[in-house]
Amino acid sequence: MNHTALHDTHVKLGAKMTEFAGFDMPISYTSITEEHRMVREQCGIFDVSHMGEICVRGPEAEQLVDRLFTNDVAGMAPNQVTYGMMCYDDGGVVDDLLVYKFASDHILLVVNASNIAKDFAWVTSHNNFDCKVTDESPNFSEVALQGPHAQTLLQQFTDFDLEQITFFTFRTITVNHHEMLVSRTGYTGEDGFEIYGAHDDIVELWDALLEQGGEHIAPIGLGARDTLRFEVALPLYGNELSKDITPLEAGLSFAVAFDAADFIGKDALLAQKETKTSRRICGLKLLDKGIIRHGYPVFAGNAEVGFVTTGYIAPTSGETVALAMIDRPHDKLGSELEVEIRGKRKKVVVISKKFYNKKYKK
Amino acid sequence: MSKIVKGLYYTNTHEWVKVEDGFAYIGITDYAQESLGEIVFVELPEEETAVEAGEEFGAIESVKAASDIISPVTGTIVVVNDELEDSPELLNEDPYENWIVKVDLEDETELNKLLNADEYEDICE
Incomplete structure (x- = not known):
């Protein structure tokens, strides 16, 4: 290890x-x-x-990252950091990451520990540009x-x-x-x-x-x-994001720049945006006793309408809440649904996923 | 080093059993509560339900995860410690004082299959 x-x-x-x-x-x-x-x-x-650092350097570093990253890299100022994803053609997510732009020829990608090898392979396999990609994670x-x-x-x-x-x-x-x-x-x-x-x-x-x-x-x-x-409803890859969940379904459209450079997955996401996603990440509050965890199924009557992506007793409020992927129209605030915990159905209600208000210094 | 009480029976899934007058009190060990961390919810069974040795009868939820409670014995649950409903942290504070269920034993010879304190200590190392 x-x-x-x-x-x-x-x-x-x-x-x-x-x-x-x-x-x-x-x-x-x-x-x-x-x-x-x-x-x-x-x-x-x-x-x-444990987080991974992938370095992209060379005259066309910016073009390579813009080709892979859902957010706008060319539009970033030097010393700016931007959050976004790398997507597959179908809009599923390879990983979510931070992009650090030193200059248009020097960019650092900070990626999830569990995805370092996959991400590095993904970036290098798309490097048809005049730049060099190195995995600096161990350094x-x-x-x-x-x-x-x-x-x-x-x-x-x-x-x-x-x-x-x-x-x-x-x-x-x-x-x-x-x-x-x-x-x-x-x-x-x-x-x-x-x-x-x-x-x-x-x-x-x-x-x-x-x-x-x-x-x-x-x-x-x-x-x-x-x-x-x-x-604060920040997604975790493997829970709220995966190869089977798009950024739009995860509620991350703010990190998808449709008006910037073309990136892998853009067409699929654009199509999804036009037809509206069929499901989205919501907040759930448990009305019965228990704790709802990652993977538990969510029901509306007899129909399975989603699954829990992360659940805890929120330490600040003390309430049992969860993030869950819910099919529309059951995603509406106030919808009364059920979550199955160890074979037993428990009542939940759809609430805002902002369980705590962010205190960023902007 | 977690605490192990002499004179109790133990399982390799970290439950303890204390036998008094043909009844078995079942709880979780100090090692179990330590590895689980903060216990925030205990899912208790109904009274008068039958349990079988090796089968789960409830669950313990720490902040991080849920774990089943496995019955070390066969019998009928006659009392559940409903104090744990509102105060699950009692299992962290004193796991040997706070039993979870009291079981009317069907077959006391089953106890021979359980571990004694010394044997249990070995598996905790």
Whole structure:
């Protein structure tokens, strides 16, 4: 199994470890609920070094990425970050990712750990352009610093004014005496940063942030990473997104630039947009007792009308809610449906999937 | 190191059984609650339902996932610990004090197939 550079640190901190995408990763250090609350109220640091970094360099780097990415790459300014997907011809999703544009000849793709090999093969197999694609994943460590105190804390380690790194932009700056790439991005619904650097530098920064932050920061495992992204309805590949689910069905049309360069899957998505998707990701609230989980079927009377993609007791509200793919017209707010939990039908109602309002600093 | 209580019977699916006057009290072990993490819901069976050794009779939900509770014995569930309905966290706090169901045993010799504390300790390592 793969280890990130912070593996020993997690073990020393007493984390409960689990296998995730081929990496031995921390699921939780204290408790998922406590870690979740720390990020919402103060600050948390996550080891996300398992994420993949694919580098595209050369005169036609921008053309290659625009050919694959649902969002507009040519229209991005240098130092901008954009979220979007790579799709198959039929509109199904290869992966969702962040695109970092240094310049039109230098672009970084940050992809899901579970999809690194697939994505790298996908990008290289479409490289009919004058540019070079390399998998840099093993060369970088990455941490996410998320929560209302993130900026104040990180500012203590750099002379660069972090106010200048606005929402979804990045800079290569000196942090804790080392050069790092810092973007104001994250996957929690809070303000915060994602920080990429050399392995030893990131390990050093992790320790320094925890020491400096004292009681106002905690290390956060993958357990709370999932509940945090879930509460703000951010999709997880394999749950809300897959090769069988299109970005439009997942409610991600904001990340599909139909008016920009042609990309693989555009025609299929355009057709789907014109006819309207037959289903979409909704929020569900459980009215009975229990917890609704990924994969449970959803019914309207005797008809199966969807499936749960992610479900939890939302740590902030304490309500049992879920994201689910629901066939129209059962997707309407207030629709009363049933979810089958271990063979028993339980009542649910369709609600807004915004279980918690994002607190981005835009 | 998780706690193991002497004198109880155990299963390799991490349930414990305490026998008193022909009745079996069934709970989950300290090892089980530790691996599950925060327990947020317990799905309890109805009283007066028949259970069979090796079959699930309920489920424990942690923040992250659901796991079945497997009955170590055959018999009839005569009492369920309904305190767990509102306070599932009791299973984290003291897993050996908070039994889940009380079963009227059909065949006490079945207990011989279960693990003792020492044998259970071996599988937890």
